[in-house]
Amino acid sequence: MKRLSLAIAVVMLLVPLGLSAQKKPVIGVSCSIDGSTVEAGMTYVVSVRKAGGIPFIIPLTTSEKEIDEYLDHIDGLLMTGGEDVSPLLFGQQPSRNLGEVVPDRDIYDLTLIRKAVKRGMPVFGICRGIQCLNIAMGGDMIQDIPSEVPNAIQHRQNAPRSYGSHTIKITKGSLIAKLLGVEEIAVNSFHHQACGKVAPGYKVTARASDGVIEAIESADGKSFGVQFHPEGFVYSGKDEVLPLFKHLVKLAQEYSASR
Numbered sequence: 001m002k003r004l005s006l007a008i009a010v011v012m013l014l015v016p017l018g019l020s021a022q023k024k025p026v027i028g029v030s031c032s033i034d035g036s037t038v039e040a041g042m043t044y045v046v047s048v049r050k051a052g053g054i055p056f057i058i059p060l061t062t063s064e065k066e067i068d069e070y071l072d073h074i075d076g077l078l079m080t081g082g083e084d085v086s087p088l089l090f091g092q093q094p095s096r097n098l099g100e101v102v103p104d105r106d107i108y109d110l111t112l113i114r115k116a117v118k119r120g121m122p123v124f125g126i127c128r129g130i131q132c133l134n135i136a137m138g139g140d141m142i143q144d145i146p147s148e149v150p151n152a153i154q155h156r157q158n159a160p161r162s163y164g165s166h167t168i169k170i171t172k173g174s175l176i177a178k179l180l181g182v183e184e185i186a187v188n189s190f191h192h193q194a195c196g197k198v199a200p201g202y203k204v205t206a207r208a209s210d211g212v213i214e215a216i217e218s219a220d221g222k223s224f225g226v227q228f229h230p231e232g233f234v235y236s237g238k239d240e241v242l243p244l245f246k247h248l249v250k251l252a253q254e255y256s257a258s259r
């Protein structure tokens with residue numbers, strides 16, 4: 001009897017302290033557009049779910065008002081992979097080796113990121129997502145690695161997405177070093193572009209052996225990105241990179257509690 005009343009007292013104490021079940025944060029997932037269809041890979045959706053968030057695909061729009069309305073409904077932002085970014089957006093002319101550009105998606109991605117960062121909302125960028133994060137915050141790009149980086153290794157692997165084809169060196173003490181618990185890891189690689197000059201307030205936190213930037217993070221740690229595809233690993237059950245998504249969800253939870 002004594003033990004039961006003690007248990008009830010503990011529960012009565014904890015519930016008002018907010019230690020009851022928390023609502024899962026909503027993670028906005030950026031989409032791509034194929035003709036008139038908006039889409040996002042299940043790899044991203046499943047990774048957010050596995051990390052404890054609710055994935056919410058944000059349909060493409062170039063309207064600032066609509067982007068604000070979407071941001072009102074989410075707690076964190078996951079920027080996904082995709083096409084090349086227009087070089088006019090970072091002060092360069094198009095390289096002969098520039099790939100497909102989707103002007104509306106450029107506006108959508110950069111506006112989402114700028115507005116999210118301004119609100120203090122966490123942002124995690126993957127592949128095109130890290131590049132858009134860097135450009136949105138004032139950095140620039142390498143438009144084509146093979147023609148611009150001397151002695152570049154292969155960054156467009158011909159192997160399954162679950163396979164790590166090249167290694168990266170991670171900066172000691174960085175966010176991603178803490179999350180992954182290693183200073184070197186083999187990553188998958190599906191890009192011919194990369195971050196160039198890094199945006200003010202951001203630092204490089206991982207590089208490939210040829211110097212290509214593979215991760216960046218902001219000084220406040222609320223926005224970060226990787227050039228590889230952790231969602232491709234998580235989707236196939238290689239969960240050693242799941243902490244990257246769990247961190248986004250944790251930051252989103254904090255953002256949600258503070259708004």
Ligand code: MN
Pocket residue numbers: 155166188189190191208214227228
């Ligand atoms: Mn790479």
